[in-house]
Amino acid sequence: MAAQRGQRGGPGRKSAESAAPVGSGAPAASEVTTPMPAVDEQRARSIPEAAVARLAVYLRVLSAMAEQGATTVSSEELSSSAGVNSAKLRKDLSYIGSYGTRGVGYEVDVLVGQIERTLGLTHNHQVAVVGIGNLGHALANYGGFPGRGFPVAALFDVDEDLIGVPVGGLAVNHIDEIPLVCAQRGISIGVIATPPAAAQAVCDRLVAGGVESVLNFAPVVLQVPEHVEVRKVDLAVELQILSFHVARRADDDEETEPAANGQAKGVDRVVIGR
Amino acid sequence: MAAQRGQRGGPGRKSAESAAPVGSGAPAASEVTTPMPAVDEQRARSIPEAAVARLAVYLRVLSAMAEQGATTVSSEELSSSAGVNSAKLRKDLSYIGSYGTRGVGYEVDVLVGQIERTLGLTHNHQVAVVGIGNLGHALANYGGFPGRGFPVAALFDVDEDLIGVPVGGLAVNHIDEIPLVCAQRGISIGVIATPPAAAQAVCDRLVAGGVESVLNFAPVVLQVPEHVEVRKVDLAVELQILSFHVARRADDDEETEPAANGQAKGVDRVVIGR
DNA sequence: ACGATTTTGTGCATGTGTTCACAAGTGGAT
DNA sequence: ATCCACTTGTGAACACATGCACAAAATCGT
Structure with a gap:
């Protein structure tokens, strides 16, 4: 199986995409030996x-x-x-x-x-935002993050010109400091808003800093250890899904249309149903 | 049932949340009295x-x-x-x-x-971004949007100070012009990045302008006509889901505490070296 | 006190999505 | 020409999610 290139994917790593934290969870042990104690x-x-x-x-x-x-x-x-x-x-x-x-x-x-x-919202979850570009800036300024309970406690970027600059009342640190700072401030959720090329490296650093939950905005499939939870938000994917529905609708209309002469349209079989 | 307040929900409207364009499915015929003989x-x-x-x-x-x-x-x-x-x-x-x-x-x-x-990516889909705040600004500057094929062709906001100002090379229009401008420029996808309170009104205008696909960043359940497709991206929800997993993990640990002679289950603590 | 009324909680049927496992093609070696 | 190693495409089992329909509480009116 030609590895096509040093495809990352070390041992004990799982890839995460599409926010489907299926985890390894044992198939719900329904018949737990516990009689019926804690309701919690x-x-x-x-x-x-x-x-x-x-x-x-x-x-x-x-x-x-x-x-x-x-x-x-x-x-x-x-x-x-x-x-x-x-x-x-x-x-x-x-x-x-x-x-x-x-x-x-x-x-x-x-x-x-x-x-x-x-949902575990009874106590705060410190959030770190990595990548203070357009999006990162927006996220950092969200101020405490919607719904509260998720205070932004650290900001990181590679750009030397940004280091130390306060964004939304918090100074930006260099990404090399991620492990240290995250550990110090007890960051529990890392938000990746970097360019795709930097995402994996950033993620690795976050994990090294003890972060076990990541929200990834970069269009890449992150490789992480088993115990790390990854959710992904992908603008391009969302738009493409919408595009698909627009196209489907168009196909339907066309199909319903009476005319349709030669109809040499190359469309083979997008239409699965029968 | 008391509509709790002028809860929008006119005729032929469906509510959309959690990016689940269930659109298709069967629920479509909920109102229609066709219990037995499946029509189509x-x-x-x-x-x-x-x-x-x-x-x-x-x-x-x-x-x-x-x-x-x-x-x-x-x-x-x-x-x-x-x-x-x-x-x-x-x-x-x-x-x-x-x-x-x-x-x-x-x-x-x-x-x-x-x-x-x-996915219908063989031709472009004009995108309109409504709400030029932090997020909207970031989106507008994304430049052609990731993956290309989704040129941002219109920007809207309520703020008079922003009207006419070029953001990412495009002048901002007032939200009252949404219907007109969207129709003129053939916008097919509308992106809502406004505060929650304004989202529904904006969405209505987009629909009035002929937009049939909406990407909603505002934390609200939009009410739209049957034929409109809505995808939703909710920061708070994503973070809360992560929070849930963090909490679950904590519970598990606590639960497993008494017992387990250091013999952990899976591959924990994996060295990131690749 | 008791039945009418409301609304929850859930067993069951249905539907959708995921995974397995293998027959059926394909290219290359002999 | 035939075999072999490989990889796709898919039927069928399985797992999960959804929606229906109704019995089980609770309240209210008489």
């Missing part, structure tokens, strides 16, 4: 990945509702505001426990509290 | 949503390989570089046709061409 423990593990993402959304909607003075909310209300099916919402909430009252609904405060606890 | 079975078309996202990744990897002079590639090579299982890669590729040669692999050029065609 063992919860987290069994929550479907997809549900976790939605919980974050529910939390935002709930916070907004709380601000407007709502004290209770039904699954119907909450689900429609969150843009999901009410049954799905109830099932999602059931993963974190039963905090609703039949015939009444959910108490907003309680729900907010439980979701925050589940 | 023809709607089966389309490539799995998840596969589309991966195709975009394969495309990037392939482009990089092509630049390095590779002419053919095996599913094994490509999949490992893309961070996926090789079987999944082959299945994904099979959705767009059979362009591989057994015993040999895929011709890079051909594959690139076919994926581009499938």
Whole structure:
């Protein structure tokens, strides 16, 4: 198998793309020998990945509702505001426990509290932003990051001219200092906003600094040790997906059109269905 | 159910969150009273949503390989570089046709061409960025947008001081002009980078201007007509998901604490040296 | 006190996506 | 010409996610 080039991928490394932290997680040991003790423990593990993402959304909607003075909310209300099916919402909430009252609904405060606890938002997570370019600058200035609880505690870049310059009230450090600074400041989440070529090296340094969660904006598949969690946000991919839907729509229209003479269009078989 | 407040949700509107353009699916006929006899079975078309996202990744990897002079590639090579299982890669590729040669692999050029065609990248998609704040500014300056094929052709903001000011070589227009300008310039993708409160109004204007694909960075669930596609990128949600995993890990450790004679499970602590 | 009404929580069926495993082509060696 | 090593393409098993439908609580009205 011609390695096509020193493809990175050392031992114990996994590649991460598309934010699918499938992890190695043992297939949910359903039959745990535990009789039925803690109502808390063992919860987290069994929550479907997809549900976790939605919980974050529910939390935002709930916070907004709380601000407007709502004290209770039904699954119907909450689900429609969150843009999901009410049954799905109830099932999602059931993963974190039963905090609703039949015939009444959910108490907003309680729900907010439980979701925050589940998502581990009860304490802050120091964030480091690497790559103070356009995007990095924007991120650093977000100020505490949306939703709070994620204070930006470190900034890094290679550009010597930026070192020491305060961005959003925080001085920029050189990327060589990543391991040291991250360890010192207890950074738990690293955000990579560098050019693709630098991403892997930066990621390695973050990991060396003890960071176990990375949010990657660079269009590269990062190679990381098993225990590191990577989520990815890829502008190009998002746009291309939208492009795909535009194209699909166009195809549909064309197809439905009555005319269509010779139709020598090279399109072979994008149309899978039958 | 009390609409909680003028919760937008007019007729023919759907809510969109979590970048799950479920658009297709069956829920479309929820209102229609067609319980028994499935009207159209023809709607089966389309490539799995998840596969589309991966195709975009394969495309990037392939482009990089092509630049390095590779002419053919095996599913094994490509999949490992893309961070996926090789079987999944082959299945994904099979959705767009059979362009591989057994015993040999895929011709890079051909594959690139076919994926581009499938994703509708054979022609440009004009992009409009609304909200020229930190993020919008960064997006506008991305210059043609990553991967090219997505030229930024219009910029909008409410701030009078910004109107007319050139950002990334393009003058900013007022958001009231969105419908007109979008129609004139044939914008096909709208990017919302405004504060949450303004997002829905902006989205409505984009739709009025004929935009059918929206990339939303604002933390809100947008309500859009059936035919509009929405993808969402939510910083806060991403961070919270990471937070969840950090918390889960912490719980696990705590849980495993009593026992385990130093014999950890997987490959922990891997030396980054490559 | 009790039934009508509301809304949660969940078992089950359905659907979608992932992985396995292998037959079927392909090129090169003999 | 035949065999062999290799790699694709895909049927089928499996795993996960979604949505339905309804019994189980809880409240309210009479």
